[in-house]
Amino acid sequence: MHPPRFYNSLAPFYNILRDYPYTPIRRNLTAAMNLTSGSTVFDLCCGTGMNFPYLAHHISDNGKIIAIDGSPAMLKRARKCAGKLKAQQPNLIFDFIELDLTSYAAIDTLTTIISQHQPTHFICTLGFTCLPNSQSLLKLIYDQAQPQSTFALFDVHTPKKNFSARLINLIGACDAALDPASHLASLNSHPTNRSAITTDYPFKMPPFRKIAIKSITLTK
């Protein structure tokens, strides 16, 4: 099934595990993004808005989150999450964009919204492995971004097509053999810029032991 349609069905259950086991990774990743009060962040494949509380904490009241996803049901929950945060930080700005990132329209739309909003920070968590065009998309976003922009992502990864991989691919409608973190690192040829890929940990649960979670933060 096409991932955004798959996630329409998954949306009501997505938050049930309360983000286990990703919470510490999100905290560390967003802390490493050099976000400041008033930053504009693109959250690609934002899902139900799991990154929003961490981003909101760093960008304070006057920051902006541009949240992009292809699944209307996931976006509906992301809006709810944003509503709760805005009750505490009323000047925080959210902009929601429903966009299938594998569609023909994606490139033009992304180019337009990047030039419109001039984001300085990009985050994508557990999203790029859902996109068969993740490499060309990452390059497009990296090339369009302003100098000094910061990129952060984490995703599941296994190079092998073993049982764990098949299971995680099925559950996440993704391809864990894709390695967006390494691809992003390869786009950054500037030797002085930060570029750190970390393998955060393998899942501890038995069927997923062969899966690692790779994360990266990098400044253009």
Ligand SMILES: C[S@@+](CC[C@H](N)C(=O)[O-])C[C@H]1O[C@@H](n2cnc3c(N)ncnc32)[C@H](O)[C@@H]1O
């Ligand atoms: C595993 S969820 C991750 C959600 C969120 N970033 C998180 O960390 O919890 C993957 C998300 O990617 C979105 N997605 C998958 N394929 C997509 C596509 N072609 N275009 C846009 N969004 C897509 C899904 O709708 C889903 O919300």
